[in-house]
Amino acid sequence: MDDFIAARSQMAMSLAFHIIFACIGMVMPFFMSLSYWKxxxxxxxxxxxxxxxxxxxxAIFFAVGAVSGTLLxxxxxxxxxxxxxxxxxxxxxxxxYEGAAFFLEAIALGIFLYGFDKVPEKMxxxxxxxxxxxxxxxxxxxxxxxxxxxxxxxxxxDPLTKVYSNIDPVAAMFNDAWxxxxxxxxxxxxxxxxxxxxxxxxxxxxxxINRDFNLKAIKIALPFFVIATILQPISxxxxxxxxxxxxxxxxxxMEAHFKTQKGxxxxxxxIPNELESRVDFAIKIPKALSFLAFGDFNAEVKGLDDFPxxxxxxxxxxxxxxxxxxxIGSFLAMLAFYILIQIFxxxxxxxxxxxxxxxxxxxxxxxxLEAGWVVTExxxxxxxxxxxxxxxxxxxxxxxxxxxxxxxxxxxxxxxxIVTWLFFRQVKMYQEIK
Amino acid sequence: xxxxxxxxLFLSMFLYIVLAGADFGAGILEIFxxxxxxxxxxxxxxxxxxxxxxxxxxxxxxxxxxxxxxxxGPYRLLTISLHIPITMILIGIIGRGTAFTFRHYDAVxxxxxxxxxxxxxxxxxxxxxxxxxxxxxxxxxxxxxxGSFYNVYIENWLNPFSFLMGMFISSLFAYVASTFxxxxxxxxxTRELFKKRVTYSCIVSVMIGTLLFIDSFFNPNIINEFLNDxxxxxxxxxxxxxxxxxxxxxxxxxxxxxxFLGVIQLFLIFSGxxxxxxxxxxxRDGSIGVNIFQGAAPDATIKQLGIALAIGVVVIFPPYxxxxxxxKRNLR
Numbered sequence: 001m002d003d004f005i006a007a008r009s010q011m012a013m014s015l016a017f018h019i020i021f022a023c024i025g026m027v028m029p030f031f032m033s034l035s036y037w038k039x040x041x042x043x044x045x046x047x048x049x050x051x052x053x054x055x056x057x058x059a060i061f062f063a064v065g066a067v068s069g070t071l072l073x074x075x076x077x078x079x080x081x082x083x084x085x086x087x088x089x090x091x092x093x094x095x096x097y098e099g100a101a102f103f104l105e106a107i108a109l110g111i112f113l114y115g116f117d118k119v120p121e122k123m124x125x126x127x128x129x130x131x132x133x134x135x136x137x138x139x140x141x142x143x144x145x146x147x148x149x150x151x152x153x154x155x156x157x158d159p160l161t162k163v164y165s166n167i168d169p170v171a172a173m174f175n176d177a178w179x180x181x182x183x184x185x186x187x188x189x190x191x192x193x194x195x196x197x198x199x200x201x202x203x204x205x206x207x208x209i210n211r212d213f214n215l216k217a218i219k220i221a222l223p224f225f226v227i228a229t230i231l232q233p234i235s236x237x238x239x240x241x242x243x244x245x246x247x248x249x250x251x252x253x254m255e256a257h258f259k260t261q262k263g264x265x266x267x268x269x270x271i272p273n274e275l276e277s278r279v280d281f282a283i284k285i286p287k288a289l290s291f292l293a294f295g296d297f298n299a300e301v302k303g304l305d306d307f308p309x310x311x312x313x314x315x316x317x318x319x320x321x322x323x324x325x326x327x328i329g330s331f332l333a334m335l336a337f338y339i340l341i342q343i344f345x346x347x348x349x350x351x352x353x354x355x356x357x358x359x360x361x362x363x364x365x366x367x368x369l370e371a372g373w374v375v376t377e378x379x380x381x382x383x384x385x386x387x388x389x390x391x392x393x394x395x396x397x398x399x400x401x402x403x404x405x406x407x408x409x410x411x412x413x414x415x416x417x418i419v420t421w422l423f424f425r426q427v428k429m430y431q432e433i434k
Numbered sequence: 435x436x437x438x439x440x441x442x443l444f445l446s447m448f449l450y451i452v453l454a455g456a457d458f459g460a461g462i463l464e465i466f467x468x469x470x471x472x473x474x475x476x477x478x479x480x481x482x483x484x485x486x487x488x489x490x491x492x493x494x495x496x497x498x499x500x501x502x503x504x505x506x507g508p509y510r511l512l513t514i515s516l517h518i519p520i521t522m523i524l525i526g527i528i529g530r531g532t533a534f535t536f537r538h539y540d541a542v543x544x545x546x547x548x549x550x551x552x553x554x555x556x557x558x559x560x561x562x563x564x565x566x567x568x569x570x571x572x573x574x575x576x577x578x579x580x581g582s583f584y585n586v587y588i589e590n591w592l593n594p595f596s597f598l599m600g601m602f603i604s605s606l607f608a609y610v611a612s613t614f615x616x617x618x619x620x621x622x623x624t625r626e627l628f629k630k631r632v633t634y635s636c637i638v639s640v641m642i643g644t645l646l647f648i649d650s651f652f653n654p655n656i657i658n659e660f661l662n663d664x665x666x667x668x669x670x671x672x673x674x675x676x677x678x679x680x681x682x683x684x685x686x687x688x689x690x691x692x693x694f695l696g697v698i699q700l701f702l703i704f705s706g707x708x709x710x711x712x713x714x715x716x717x718r719d720g721s722i723g724v725n726i727f728q729g730a731a732p733d734a735t736i737k738q739l740g741i742a743l744a745i746g747v748v749v750i751f752p753p754y755x756x757x758x759x760x761x762k763r764n765l766r
Contacts, residue, residue, distance in 0.1 A: 056539050063535035067528055070491065073498050074524055077513035084502050085510035089731035092503025093738055099499050100746035103492045107753045111760060118760055167731075169738040397579075398517045398587060411528060418536065425542050 006402040007079045007395050010409075012377070014072050016370055017412050021065030023369065025105070026139050026186075027193035027224070028058045029132035032112075034220050036128055040121060046213050050220075056426060058131070059113055064419055066106070079401070083384050083394035086164055090155050091148040093169040098141035105134040136186060143185045144178040150376065151177035151246055152385050176246060180239045181376075187235055188372060190228035191332065192365030194221045199362025200427065202355040218350065218358075222339065229336035232329055237292070244293035247386060248302040249311065250379035253318040255289055256282070257303050264289040264301035269323060272315045277305055313381045321374035328368035335361070435740040436504075436730060442743045443500045448704055450493035452610065452697055457490055458565075459611025461530060461558020462604060463631055464551065474624050476551065478615060491531070496746075503739050507729040508715040515577045519568045519591045526561030530554050562604040567591050570599030573707070574653060575717030577724075595653060598646045605642055606700065609635040613680075613696035617689035629684060632692070636677065656717065660710065669706035673699045 001009075032054040039047035073095075077084050108130035115124045148154075154172030156165045198221050201214040243251045251257070256267050258277040266289040270282025290299040304312050335357065342348045384391040395401075464475060501509045513520065530553070537550035571577070571591040578586060590596075612631035619625045650657045660666065676699050683691040711717060713726050730736060 060535060060539050063539075064532060066491070067531040070495055070527060070531075071524055073495055074513075074520060077498075077502060077509060078517055078520060081510040081513045084513070085506040088502035088506040088509065089504075089735040092499065092731075092735065093742060095499045096503060096739060096742035096746065099492070099496050100742070100749055102495070103746070103750050104753065106492055107750070107757050110757045111753070115760060167734050169735050396514055396517065398514060399583065404521060411525070415528075415532060418532070422536060422540060425540065429542060 001402040001405070003399060003401040004392060004395055006405040008391065010401070010405040011075060011079055013405075013409060013412055014068065014075055015373065015377075017416070018065065018068040018072055019369065019373060020366055021061050021068060022139065022142075023189040023193050023366075024061040024196075025058065025065045026132070026135040026189050028054055028061065028197065029109075029128060029135055030224065031194075031197060031217075031220050032058055033125065033128040033132055035217075036125055038220075040125060044216075046216055050213070050217055053426075055113065057423070059109065060419065060422060060426075062105075062109055064415065066102075068415075069102070078398075079396055080384070080394040081396050083389060086389065087149075087385060090152075090164065090167050090169060090172045091145050093173045094141040094145040094148075098138045098145070101134045101138035101141060105131055105138060108134060136189075139186060139189060140182045143182045144173055144175075146376070147177035147181040148172050148175045149384060150181070150250075150380055150386055151175045152388050157388050177242060180235070180242045184232070184235045184239050184372075187228045187232045188365075188369045190224050191232055192369045194225035194228065195332065195358075195365040196362055197221045198225060199359050202359040203362070204427070205355055206352065206359055215350065222343070226336045226340050226344070229329075229332045230340065233333050236326070236329065240292060241294070244301070247380070249304065249307050249313060250318070250375075251293060252302060252304045252307075253313040253315045253379050254322040254375055256315055256319040257289060257301060258305050260300065260303040260306050262290065262300045263287040263298045264293075264303075266292065270319075272319050274315050311382065313379050318375055318379045321371040321378065325368045325371040325375060328364050328371070332361070332364060332368070435733075435737050436727070438740045439500065439504050439736055439743065440726065442747070443497065443504075444708065446493045446496045446500070448701065450490075450497060451607075451704060452700055453490040454493065455562075455607040455700070456611045456614050458530075458558045458562045458604075459607035459609065459635075460615065461555045462562065462608045463611055463615070463635075464555035465559060466631075466634075474627075475615075478618060478624070491527075500739070500743070504731050504736055505715070505726065505729050506731055508724040508726075511577060511579060511724060512572070512715065514579060515586055515590055516568055516571055518587055519564050519571065522564040523561055523568065526557045526564060529557030530561060533557065559604060562607050563600040566600030566603030567596045569603060569707070570596030572711070572716035573599065574656065575714075577716050595646070595649050595656075598642060598649055602639065602642045602646055605635055605639040606703070609639050610696050610700055613692050616684075617693045632680075632684065636680070640674075640677075659717070663710055666706040666710045669702045669709065673702035673706070676702075 032051055035047050035054065036051040038044065039051060108127045111119060111127040112124065112131060115127060119127070152172075153175040154168040154170070157163070158165070198218050201217040201221075205211050205214045205218075240251065243254075256270065256272040256279045257264060258279075263286070265284040265286045267279055268283040268285065270279040272279050287297040290301055291297045293299065293301055304315065339354070342354075343350060380386055382390050382392065384394045501512075533550045533553035537547060537554060540546060540550070568591065570593075574590065574593065574595050576590040578590075580586070609632065612628050612635050616625060616628040616632055619628055650660060676695050680692060680695050680699075683689075683695060715724050715726060715729065731739075
């Protein structure tokens, strides 16, 4: 394995791992907080039990997220020192603010975890809320740093001398893509995490364990799921329109759109053939891509063939990942819509058939979320800073990165196994206490 | 503004070595616990560290962020040439971070606890060792980008000086941790046990410190600079003289002094090191070396970084102190 592929794989793996824990750490505190609020109002012991159960979950996921996040912040430098040297002073602002928000999250979590019977109840509840708020803020800051790589701004760049001048870190932080990306990511975190939580509790009900208790849990998470999931396609549309203008090569790779044309069709499924610039076995909806990208059925959409060969992202991966994300997203949006009408408007009880669908869907949100990150990261290739620095220029001169990759893979696999095992123990124990 | 940024960098590094250092030290002490201590110590450490555990380690992230935002050139050189020891630190951080969390939050308290404890204590030692080795490499200053694999990636840290520094820092961490734990023990028995730890770790620190001093005679540049650097010498001298007061404090059972003086000693040693390197990020062996001011990011970035840090300090400190306060009550 060559160093370049090894470094990219290690980075991808670390991010993929961290994102799951980061999202859970962002969203679950809100459930915990809401459940605690309900307990404080009605003093139902089930809600206290639920709060404590989720709290322990949050603590474990947060700690693993913190460790993997520390690891990531080191890996940025260890694997991509040339990138960090140039980019650090420009896109460092969101990192600084993210550090502060994350710090606040850790403090608030500390107060909440150890504050039972020690802190006034109101203060205690506020601390739980702050865990979530600062978690979401740190997520937004980090996404802003990433969006700068897609939409670099806040500096002048001379391609000949490779000099970065007139640095403006504030302009870099509020780059063109930050809003659409931050919105899309925050909604995705809410959708994926709430679905996973709902799914786990559905599984428990279907297994015949503590129906009432688990239904209370589902009722707390369900509104978050419905709202986030219904809004997500709208935010996705905003992102796609944004990409169509700023990163046409990424859009073309996502859609496996090879030839520049007016009234471009939307390609669903299919296997892209990069050598012959065509897509096999696909369903084509005429003019739909032009409409989705530019709001005009006859708009011209740039195809991959218009880009030099060394500036095209890998089509196969980007296209598949995009299809997975959109496919799951559409399915979940329909599910959310169904729940909205049946449960919230018609006030029907949650039936076992719905629970079954929800329990099967447990991991789907996270699958879509990971696929989405593949789209945004692989779709930006070969650039690390879009149109400014190539990923191959960013890598460390240190040889033998493959061994580092093997080693960290082993660590991540091991950690995944342990966390999963701990998770099952946790769930099992709490369900046994009546 | 750059001096403000540097002060925050200095402060976060210092807080990291005191707070996380005490954590590491507590882990190291667990390796050397006798039978009597086994349970008491584990309980005390968990109780003392639990609430602030996450917060302590975020100081490191802050150090890192300030480095790559504010001082990208030196940061790049250090992450390239110290790739191996930094990776080793990371492995240790993963090990102890996860083991500590799992030990604390695992719903079932069974056999697995023993495994978590072993991983926790040994990775504490491992991490401190590699932090020390990295510090040693920076002190020795053979940081370069040119030459063979050995010159660039190995030579700077694979030497007796760096390893002695690793041992020195590990024993210092254990020393600070034991002064903390003495002042937090409430029975005569535990107090006596931790008092012994203070004495042992102190003796070990002094011995390794002496070895380190002797070894630096083999590195003429270092020893010459050191002997010329009056401030560093004075700092280290005061730090050693405090040991006498520590002895008195221990005899008079004035625990808060013991803890306080321990922190002061660490502060003096750390400041001595910073003064020794200043105005560089690592020792300039011959002509190479990276100057803090030459390696700094453009003014616009430093200014924004300063603002961000100021906001961060204002937002973070009140709740941080609040948390510390609760956790103190927690111990009572």
